[in-house]
Amino acid sequence: MEKRQIQQAVLAFMAGLVFAVGLAVSGMTQPQKVIGFLQLGEGWDPSLMFVMIGAIPVHMISYRWMRGRPSPLFDTQWHVPQSKDITKPLLIGAGLFGLGWGLGGFCPGPGLTSLGAGQMSAVYFVPAMLVGMGLYRLYSQKIAKK
Amino acid sequence: MMNSILMALSGGALIGFAASLMLVFNGRVTGISGIVxxxxxxxxxxxxxxxxxxxxxxxxxxxxxxxxxxxxxxxxGRSVVLVTLAGLIVGFGTVMGSGCTSGHGVCGIARFSVRSLLATATFMIIGILTATVLKYWLGV
Known part of the structure; x- marks a missing residue:
């Protein structure tokens, strides 16, 4: 194993820890808060809007700061997606994700963090999510063969 | 409410910081669905x-x-059946749409990616419709 891979793995572990704390502090690991945010009308809870308002500017600064550099610190190349195509799978997939998000109140990160905390509904949500991912992989392979 | 907003803001800043660590050191987008x-x-x-x-x-x-x-x-109050179904759909949809709240909603928007902006608008609108319909039609 290369030294670089170890560095990346250790950094990723720390980033995962910080990410989990951010999700839990922000309220994203409480599905009733997510649902309260998505349910417009009486009793609407706008607080989760501020998660994005807190996160995006911080990331915008680091992205601006790194742009134009030849590589990140622990790798020889960037892995930031470059695709600009607006495709059907992009929009249909996002729509399906929205449907599932509104049904359960979990998105992938809070699902995993809640699983770590031993939260019962995450124990159902996360394995189902992995199966769903596997199903799409099978489906897209089938489409590609045609 | 004020407290909720401050928690959301500071939690959000931590999320942005974690995503920045991944970008600066590993050159990666922190999209949870993509990582999984x-x-x-x-x-x-x-x-x-x-x-x-x-x-x-x-x-x-x-x-x-x-x-x-x-x-x-x-x-x-969402039942086991509903949460499991939600998990299946979230897994399928996030891989199909190449991202979720973190990859599109935070990292993508921070780079002004039009793809991510459209994906985020789509899952927000459908999420709002789904949750709001459940509230007014089914009372959950």
Whole structure:
């Protein structure tokens, strides 16, 4: 194993820890808060809007700061997606994700963090999510063969 | 409410910071669905950092779950069947749409990616429609 891979793995572990704390502090690991945010009308809870308002500017600064550099610190190349195509799978997939998000109140990160905390509904949500991912992989392979 | 907003802002800033660490050091986008999906493709090719990131999420959840269990209370009243169905759809949809709230909603928008902006608008609108319909038609 290369030294670089170890560095990346250790950094990723720390980033995962910080990410989990951010999700839990922000309220994203409480599905009733997510649902309260998505349910417009009486009793609407706008607080989760501020998660994005807190996160995006911080990331915008680091992205601006790194742009134009030849590589990140622990790798020889960037892995930031470059695709600009607006495709059907992009929009249909996002729509399906929205449907599932509104049904359960979990998105992938809070699902995993809640699983770590031993939260019962995450124990159902996360394995189902992995199966769903596997199903799409099978489906897209089938489409590609045609 | 004010307290909720401050918690959301500071939690959001931590999320942005974690995503910045991943970008500056590893050159990666912090998209949770993408990181997990990459693992399903095989652990040994490009998998160690994915595994440790997810381990970080799980360990972070475990530690906080012990110190602050109130952050992980689910009083949504959504049944096991509904949550399982939601999991299936979220898994399928996030891989199909190449991202979720983190990859599109935070990292993508921060780079002004039109793709991510459209994806985020789509899942927000459908999420709002779904949750609001459930509230007014089914009362949950």
């Amino acid at each position: 999906n990459g693992l399903l493709g095989g652990l040994f090719k490009d998998g160690l950092w994915r595994l440790t990131f997810i381990l970080g999420l799980l360990v972070g959840g475990a530690l906080l779950g012990m110190s602050h269990p109130e952050l992980f209370v689910n009083t949504s």
